[in-house]
Amino acid sequence: MARPTLDPVAMLARLVAFDTTSAKSNLDLIEFAAEHLRTVGCEPELVFDETGAKANLIGTIGPDRAGGVVLSGHTDVVPVAGQAWDTDPFCLTQRNGRLHGRGTADMKAFLAVGLALAPEFAAADLQRPVHFAFSYDEEVGCLGVRRMIPALARGAARPAAVIVGEPTGMRVVTAHKGIRTFRTTVTGVEAHSSAPASGVNAIYFAAKAISFLRSEARRLAAEGASANSGYTPPMATISVGTIEGGTALNIVPKTCTFTWECRVLPGANADAIPDNFHRFIAEELLPAALAESPFAAIVTEATGAVPAFDGGTDSLAATLALKLAGSNRTERVAYGSEAGLFQESGLSTVLCGPGDIADAHKPNESLAITQLDACVAFHRRLIEHLTAAR
Secondary structure, three states: OOOOOOOHHHHHHHHHHOOOEOOOOOHHHHHHHHHHHHOOOOOOEEEEOOOOOOEEEEEEEOOOOOOOEEEEEEOOEOOOOOOOOOOOOOOOEEEOOEEEOOOHHHHHHHHHHHHHOHHHHHHOOOOOOEEEEEEOOOOOOOOHHHHHHHHHHOOOOOOOEEEEOOOEOOOEEEEEOEEEEEEEEEEOEOOEOOOHHHOEOHHHHHHHHHHHHHHHHHHHHHHHOOOOOOOOOOOOEEEEEEEEEOOOOOEOOOEEEEEEEEEEOOOOOOOHHHHHHHHHHHHHHHHHHHHHOOOOEEEEEEEEEEOOEEOOOOOHHHHHHHHHHOOOOEEEEOOOOOHHHHHHOOOEEEEOOOOEHHHOOOOOOEEEHHHHHHHHHHHHHHHHHHHHOO
16 A cells, blocks of 8 residues: 655654664664655665665655755754653644744755655656755754765766755855864872862863864954854854763862864954964863873864855856745855855755754753745746756
């Protein structure tokens, strides 16, 4: 028996129900999507990670020829632990014209529209193909797409444009900042807290390192406050995300670890901020720690890098997306995406998808139903475009 056709809301409900938090497998969602595409005659290719627990999906509808369009999105979502949700985050809930659930804005709605309209793509007389490209682990460093792009970009059927469906409010985004992420671990010397001077307090030194990052962030804000970069905020930024250290109140802490990131504008020196931090550690903070004990150490590990993206306002992808969105204006955003990696592979790329980034990553994440409707209209115009293409 053929599987019943799912409308975009029903499809989104199915996708939200899969808990694809980055720390977990996404295979249940991927197999569901693959089976759905098989019902319209598309046999997807799965590109697995090294463990086999996660996979990207590439599915093509239309002729095996160059010049097609990629609809790209990530399947993973951020955690809900510790967040105060009013509803079950993995059960789509509709109220007051909005759809609530983890991943509704970021970014399962874009995937849902593509899958729901797959029968329409398959029924059309496409002259150029549409490629569905669903990745894993975008939220933790754009890991999956790095394995997917070589498979997507190879051969005679190389696509002409990539549309990454991040939540842009269905506005066309042609540039975003790059991201560098780090983990810094301070090692001190344990001692009884009644004699703190006999140890080296790792938390104290971590606090000084974090204070330096805070000072650098303020300097960047002051220097770039009047910049007309088109980004909000208009300058490079620094943020500390987590900190963990110590074992007990009455023990001088031996270790303290914190994670931090910097975001830089396209064309800027991506090494400038980490270089300044490394210099401060090497020239000031580490010598002070070593003066207290030769066993002290401060080590910073680079944990991820997402390249900045600047696809140009007149690129093939931007021109197409503006046409499909019925707009004549492009924008820039501060958040990162997989777009820079597609661009590095030589594929013309743009961001355009339903939802607002301000609704992402927080409790009660939601999407306006009108955004879903706008995304459906966008996809149907794409079908017309691919049918008319010669």
